[in-house]
Amino acid sequence: MIIDSHCHLDYEPLINDINQVLLNAKNNNISHLLTIGTGLDSSKKVYEIVEKYENIYGSIGIHPNSTTNNLADINELLSIKKKSKKIIAFGETGLDYFYKRSEKKDQLYSFKKHIELAISETVPVIVHTRDADEDTLAIIKSHHLKTKFLIHCFTGGLEFAKKLLDLGCFISFSGIITFKKSSDLRDVVKYVPIEKMLIETDSPYLSPDPFRGKSNEPANVKIVAENVALIKDISFEDVANITTRNFKNFFFNKIN
Numbered sequence: 699m700i701i702d703s704h705c706h707l708d709y710e711p712l713i714n715d716i717n718q719v720l721l722n723a724k725n726n727n728i729s730h731l732l733t734i735g736t737g738l739d740s741s742k743k744v745y746e747i748v749e750k751y752e753n754i755y756g757s758i759g760i761h762p763n764s765t766t767n768n769l770a771d772i773n774e775l776l777s778i779k780k781k782s783k784k785i786i787a788f789g790e791t792g793l794d795y796f797y798k799r800s801e802k803k804d805q806l807y808s809f810k811k812h813i814e815l816a817i818s819e820t821v822p823v824i825v826h827t828r829d830a831d832e833d834t835l836a837i838i839k840s841h842h843l844k845t846k847f848l849i850h851c852f853t854g855g856l857e858f859a860k861k862l863l864d865l866g867c868f869i870s871f872s873g874i875i876t877f878k879k880s881s882d883l884r885d886v887v888k889y890v891p892i893e894k895m896l897i898e899t900d901s902p903y904l905s906p907d908p909f910r911g912k913s914n915e916p917a918n919v920k921i922v923a924e925n926v927a928l929i930k931d932i933s934f935e936d937v938a939n940i941t942t943r944n945f946k947n948f949f950f951n952k953i954n
Contacts, residue, residue: 699729702916704898707733708743722917736761738771748784757787765808766800788816789824796829822846870896873906
């Protein structure tokens with residue numbers, strides 16, 4: 699069995715045919731999904747989905763690219779979390795200095811507020827980081843003894859990955875590792891210990907080869923697992939079993 703640790707089931711086209719999406723996942727031995735909120739309305743939909751489907755967990759948050767116009771929404775996330783034990787993390791939050799769609803100061807404030815909520819509710823934080831290595835590391839370093847951090851859809855360099863691992867972070871890889879131009883990222887996959895790794899689709903985005911350019915779905919996390927196995931020269935079964943165990947340990951075992 700495999701777990702897709704990051705998808706967006708409230709997004710089109712997934713939400714429009716969610717039962718078929720879940721059947722496709724089941725047929726590819728994907729046992730559980732973690733669907734991620736990216737705004738207040740999105741997080742409310744995440745709550746509705748996890749309450750309806752037994753094998754789906756949720757995380758709620760305000761995406762860093764949406765923070766400037768939605769800072770007031772952050773505090774409302776707590777009431778959603780308290781309604782369901784199946785909301786198992788806060789995020790996706792973090793820093794994105796590539797698109798510059800939100801002010802840097804607002805992103806920093808939002809990231810720290812999400813972490814505060816995670817600490818108060820004893821759940822991990824799911825982090826989006828792009829072109830913001832230094833600030834991401836500084837914030838995680840200030841809080842890593844109080845909560846857990848998962849770096850989703852990692853696309854950074856090897857040195858960044860090493861520093862994140864030193865802070866106890868888990869690192870998740872997506873279909874980007876299948877792209878022809880991702881040789882440097884495959885080197886990171888090779889380096890990161892399988893015991894600190896999760897796998898994801900980020901669907902409906904980032905379809906792996908050979909489906910690149912088409913809408914992604916959780917069933918395709920199997921392709922990510924197959925590629926991790928090839929890169930690390932271990933069996934597909936080991937990747938499936940270990941990343942599934944990692945997911946359970948990360949989200950359901952409390953920090954020491």
